[in-house]
Amino acid sequence: MILSSARHHCTTWLVPTHRVPVLRITRRFTHNDNRDNADLDDLREKSHRQRKTEWKRRQGGQTFLDHLIINVRGGSGGNGCAAFHREKFIAYGPPSGGDGGRGGDVYILPTPHLTTLSSIPKRIRGEPGGHGQGTWQNGKGAAPTIIKVPLGTVVRELKRDDPRRAKDEWEAEEESLQGLDPSEKREKMRANRWVHYPRSADDNVERDSFKVAEQAMYKLERERRFARRTRLLNPIHLDLDQEEKLEVPVDAPLGVKRLEPMGHLVASGGQGGVGNPHFVSTENRSPKFATRGQEGERITLSLELKLLADIGLVGLPNAGKSTLLRALTGGRVKSEVASYAFTTLNPVVGVVRVAGDGSYEGGLQQGVVYGETAMEELLHPDQSSAAAATEDSSSSPDLASANPHTVPDPQSRADAAESHRPGHHFDIIENFRFTIADNPGLIEHASDNVGLGHSFLRAMERSLALVYVIDFSNSAPWDELVVLRDELEKYQPGLSAKARMVIANKADLLAPSNDAHAVEEAKQKLQFLQDFVAQHMVLESGRQLDVVPASAKFNQNLQKIVGLMTDYVRDARAAQ
Numbered sequence: 001m002i003l004s005s006a007r008h009h010c011t012t013w014l015v016p017t018h019r020v021p022v023l024r025i026t027r028r029f030t031h032n033d034n035r036d037n038a039d040l041d042d043l044r045e046k047s048h049r050q051r052k053t054e055w056k057r058r059q060g061g062q063t064f065l066d067h068l069i070i071n072v073r074g075g076s077g078g079n080g081c082a083a084f085h086r087e088k089f090i091a092y093g094p095p096s097g098g099d100g101g102r103g104g105d106v107y108i109l110p111t112p113h114l115t116t117l118s119s120i121p122k123r124i125r126g127e128p129g130g131h132g133q134g135t136w137q138n139g140k141g142a143a144p145t146i147i148k149v150p151l152g153t154v155v156r157e158l159k160r161d162d163p164r165r166a167k168d169e170w171e172a173e174e175e176s177l178q179g180l181d182p183s184e185k186r187e188k189m190r191a192n193r194w195v196h197y198p199r200s201a202d203d204n205v206e207r208d209s210f211k212v213a214e215q216a217m218y219k220l221e222r223e224r225r226f227a228r229r230t231r232l233l234n235p236i237h238l239d240l241d242q243e244e245k246l247e248v249p250v251d252a253p254l255g256v257k258r259l260e261p262m263g264h265l266v267a268s269g270g271q272g273g274v275g276n277p278h279f280v281s282t283e284n285r286s287p288k289f290a291t292r293g294q295e296g297e298r299i300t301l302s303l304e305l306k307l308l309a310d311i312g313l314v315g316l317p318n319a320g321k322s323t324l325l326r327a328l329t330g331g332r333v334k335s336e337v338a339s340y341a342f343t344t345l346n347p348v349v350g351v352v353r354v355a356g357d358g359s360y361e362g363g364l365q366q367g368v369v370y371g372e373t374a375m376e377e378l379l380h381p382d383q384s385s386a387a388a389a390t391e392d393s394s395s396s397p398d399l400a401s402a403n404p405h406t407v408p409d410p411q412s413r414a415d416a417a418e419s420h421r422p423g424h425h426f427d428i429i430e431n432f433r434f435t436i437a438d439n440p441g442l443i444e445h446a447s448d449n450v451g452l453g454h455s456f457l458r459a460m461e462r463s464l465a466l467v468y469v470i471d472f473s474n475s476a477p478w479d480e481l482v483v484l485r486d487e488l489e490k491y492q493p494g495l496s497a498k499a500r501m502v503i504a505n506k507a508d509l510l511a512p513s514n515d516a517h518a519v520e521e522a523k524q525k526l527q528f529l530q531d532f533v534a535q536h537m538v539l540e541s542g543r544q545l546d547v548v549p550a551s552a553k554f555n556q557n558l559q560k561i562v563g564l565m566t567d568y569v570r571d572a573r574a575a576q
């Protein structure tokens with residue numbers, strides 16, 4: 001901090017009070033301390049994450065970086081040049097000032113290599129064109145600037161009445177002229193538009209030919225301004241969910257270069273100024289003035305990233321959405337799992353890979369338990385964060401008895417599990433894949449920015465299907481469904497019509513296989529849930545939601561879920 005002040009030639013080294021480094025006073029633990037070191041680390045990690053969660057909740061979910069406002073300016077054109085040709089034996093050569101180059105245009109291009117908007121600068125300026133020079137040398141046109149944004153970004157130009165919009169080029173000039181008297185204004189505007197041959201400025205402005213040229217320039221400017229205003233009636237609105245490819249035609253001659261796609265033009269660069277030869281007339285054979293380059297267009301764009309996941313998981317905090325995502329993807333996705341609310345702060349997308357026989361990648365390893373991530377990292381620091389504890393499968397509760405939907409494991413799946421050790425290449429047997437998004441928890445009144453708000457649902461708008469995840473071990477899990485449906489509707493009327501399935505998660509907690517009474521109770525609870533869904537959650541189209549009990553943690557009955565999800569995605573893709 002002090003160094004940076006010094007770099008800015010600050011004579012007194014002042015350190016802003018809010019930047020004074022805070023010394024962390026941590027309690028030292030001795031060997032006598034009865035706490036285990038591992039527990040301690042766990043505690044520290046948890047408290048750090050919980051502080052982060054609290055901070056995020058205080059922001060009302062406003063920090064989720066899927067929305068960005070950027071100011072874009074096209075590059076300004078290069079100035080024209082006022083010069084006269086000089087040559088041996090030609091004392092007074094003709095006007096020879098070159099024109100300025102065109103300012104660089106700014107394009108926006110979707111790319112699959114980006115997943116976040118965070119790398120995009122908030123102010124983007126196109127490159128300026130080169131100035132014209134003597135001996136008829138024109139300035140160089142500037143190269144275009146390409147803003148790369150992730151696939152799935154929606155670009156909107158902010159309207160004129162939007163307070164977040166930056167001033168356009170004319171408004172900026174008007175502001176700079178405020179408070180000046182008319183003659184000062186005229187002079188400043190002239191200085192912004194004209195280049196004069198040395199020591200001839202005063203003489204130029206008196207000449208009729210200059211006055212005519214100035215009138216013509218203001219007329220053109222008014223036309224440009226009118227055209228710009230008319231364009232604002234149709235502000236830019238781009239939905240960039242397709243990658244752009246410029247295919248070279250098959251019959252193109254050899255040596256034709258493969259052109260890179262540029263994307264969509266959002267702000268054009270200014271025209272270059274013109275050199276003094278353009279002002280030659282019968283009255284004035286040696287004009288001593290040229291024009292400056294025009295400024296590039298200035299616009300304010302709002303970028304909004306909609307994640308393109310085929311399936312979106314919607315549930316209250318702690319329902320087990322993140323655990324489910326990890327289980328379905330075989331632990332490849334690093335979505336945080338912990339036992340407190342709002343563990344997941346931003347949507348996380350994972351890919352579910354399905355083989356020809358319906359088995360999925362996460363289901364190949366038997367007896368895997370997807371516990372809490374911080375604990376797993378402590379227990380298996382050498383493994384990746386996707387590490388999952390493997391337990392004896394007989395100790396994990398068996399859902400089959402309580403579950404009418406259980407699909408018996410096909411023999412082929414067991415074979416696949418044997419023939420493909422962890423770390424195998426699923427690619428050999430994969431024949432279908434879809435993406436699934438784990439969302440932060442949604443709670444009642446999320447629409448009033450309670451909890452993490454519901455701005456993250458923007459990412460779900462274009463999912464092919466939504467899936468409710470509820471904690472089946474709660475006393476009245478059906479109430480959760482009503483809350484979730486209402487919040488979806490409050491966010492966007494009609495969004496809940498995308499729901500296809502209810503996953504009654506944590507079913508393992510109610511039906512330990514050795515307790516017949518508990519199994520019977522679980523069956524009744526499941527029946528009640530199914531009846532409730534059939535009566536109260538019917539969609540307008542008359543479609544019923546599927547209800548599937550499962551245990552994400554113990555990887556049980558997920559085969560059925562993957563099968564149904566595959567059907568939804570296949571149907572929806574076919575209907576598109």
Ligand SMILES: Nc1nc2c(ncn2[C@@H]2O[C@H](COP(=O)(O)OP(=O)(O)OP(=O)(O)O)[C@@H](O)[C@H]2O)c(=O)[nH]1
Nearest residue numbers: 317318319320321322323338342343344441552553
């Ligand atoms: N017994 C049991 N526990 C589960 C199951 N699924 C998740 N859990 C536990 O429930 C707690 C919450 O799980 P998460 O996956 O973080 O829940 P979440 O819905 O992502 O929660 P938020 O991110 O806070 O919205 C963790 O302690 C999990 O270990 C399950 O099927 N059975």
Ligand SMILES: [Mg+2]
Nearest residue numbers: 321322343344
């Ligand atoms: Mg989560």
